Structure formats: structure tokens, C-alpha cells
Amino acid sequence: MRGADRRTLLADAAIGVLADAGVRGLTHRAVDAAAGLPVGTTSAYLRTRQALLTALVRRLVELDQGELQVMGEQVAVRSAAELAAGIALLTDRRLTGEGRRRSLARYACAVESVRDPELHEILVPRENAGRAAVRAFIAGQGVADPDERTTTLLACVDGLVFDRLVGGGSVRADEIEGLVAAALRPSGGAVG
Numbered sequence: 001m002r003g004a005d006r007r008t009l010l011a012d013a014a015i016g017v018l019a020d021a022g023v024r025g026l027t028h029r030a031v032d033a034a035a036g037l038p039v040g041t042t043s044a045y046l047r048t049r050q051a052l053l054t055a056l057v058r059r060l061v062e063l064d065q066g067e068l069q070v071m072g073e074q075v076a077v078r079s080a081a082e083l084a085a086g087i088a089l090l091t092d093r094r095l096t097g098e099g100r101r102r103s104l105a106r107y108a109c110a111v112e113s114v115r116d117p118e119l120h121e122i123l124v125p126r127e128n129a130g131r132a133a134v135r136a137f138i139a140g141q142g143v144a145d146p147d148e149r150t151t152t153l154l155a156c157v158d159g160l161v162f163d164r165l166v167g168g169g170s171v172r173a174d175e176i177e178g179l180v181a182a183a184l185r186p187s188g189g190a191v192g
Helices: 003-025 028-035 041-045 049-074 080-095 098-112 117-123 129-139 146-167 175-184
Strands: none
Touching: 003 028, 003 041, 003 049, 003 080, 003 098, 003 146, 028 049, 028 175, 049 080, 049 098, 049 117, 080 098, 080 129, 080 175, 098 117, 098 146, 129 146, 146 175
16 A cells, blocks of 8 residues: 555544544554554554644545535535525535544544644635535625625534534524525625
8 A cells, every 4th residue: 555545544544533532532553443554553654643633634624625526516506495405415414424423523623723723724614616606606696795604604504513413413404594594685684
């Protein structure tokens, strides 16, 4: 196995360890075990805890960006209902199966990034086809500040995902529809 492939395998295993065992459980030995590799392999490729965390965060961003890119390319947004349906699909993916594990790891890394400028820089939201599709739809509805509304809408969706990861349950369709309606409300519109 090539070095780059081994690093990806280790980063993927680290995501799983972090999701299952938390920050304290993220050790080189735990990653070795999760990857099914001999003890010391992770240390050979990612010498320090910082190197391990950095590789893990870079992999999380790579996976998330890939998912959002594909979704943005595949989901046509022609109405508020289609936008809400696309967001519902994303929230479901983030709360179930491997998406749930990645979400748990992502939030643990977000907390770590508060004290770690390198991790913080890696986790800064990036442009992708999903974000662009949301912004284009909002702009197409005549909303004066589509960039700000897009950021706010996606942050609110992220908050719902976090809330359901911690408290259980799923994000309801009416919650997403309400967020989309708020994003499309004309500036200065009354909050209902």
C-alpha cells in the first residue's frame, strides 16, 4: 500500500475512533487497532497527536466537500420545496450511519479548533456546489443579501444536526421548511 493510501486509511480509522471513543480515546494505538494495522504504524506515518488530528480533520473536510459537491451537482433547486428536500437529505445523511460518525468527529474537531489555529483554518467553510446551489436559489428569489442568508441558513441547519446528535431524533421537515422560509423572507421582514 502506498504512503498516501496508508495515510488515508489511518485518517479514516481516526475518524471512527474519534466518533466512537471521543477525543481522549483518540490515540495512535487505537487508530492502529481500528485500521487493523500493527502497533506503531500510525506513529510511523503521523508522529505526533497534532499530526494525527490534522490528518483526521483534512480527511473530514475532504469527505464533506466531496459529498456537498456531488449533492450540489445532482440536486436541482427550482423551488423552496426542492431546497428543503435537498437539505432534508443532507441532514438525514449527517444523522445516520457513517454520516453520523463523521458528524460526531466533525463536532469534536470543531471544539478542538477553538484552541488550535491550524485545525480552525482547515475547518473554515469552503465553497462547493451545494453551497453555491443554495446561494444561487436564494439570489434568484430576489433576496438582497444571498451570501449572508446562505451562511445563516446553513449554520442553522448545522445547529439542528448538532442538536439531534446530542439529544437524539431527526430533523423534521417543517423545521427545515421554516428555515428556508426565513432565508427567503425579504430583508426587514417581520419574524413570525
